[in-house]
Amino acid sequence: MLDEVYRIVQQRRDQSADQSYVASLFAKGLDKILGKIGEEATETAVAGKGGDPKEVVSETADLFFHVLVLLGYYDLPPERIYAELRRRFGVSGLTEKASRSQKSDAR
Incomplete structure (x- = not known):
């Protein structure tokens, strides 16, 4: 699944920022991508502390997604x-x- 999401990230990076969240992240640059990873890592930690398994899964998925965007920024496959x-x-x-x-x- 991570490979499939990465492929979609790669496909969307050059689309219009108005039509793709991934493209909008790339358009805003590396600092925005890194900021999203920091935000999602914090939210994952808070969810872990909260102990709700559904929240842990949801926030971890967000974190993984944004890490895949970072990998896509550097053309580093999973x-x-x-x-x-x-x-x-x-x-x-x-x-x-x-x-x-x-x-x-x-x-």
């Missing part, structure tokens, strides 16, 4: 995320996080 998750799969979260920290320290 497969790139899936590949990164596969790379991390089976590695302790603490170990993986430490390896990222070591990489940034080396820069």
Whole structure:
């Protein structure tokens, strides 16, 4: 499903901003897209705190959608995320996080 939504994002990005929400986000630029991700992440956190499963699902769907818009902005297909998750799969979260920290320290 994420791949299908991403394809629609890619199709709509060049449409008229008057006729497509996705196109309107692209027209407003990266800062607007990032702002929507921040907004949806906050709403997801609030829904999680509230404990209503329907709200958690709804807000998470909004968050995923806006992340797909960000990926579309950079022409990054969801497969790139899936590949990164596969790379991390089976590695302790603490170990993986430490390896990222070591990489940034080396820069």
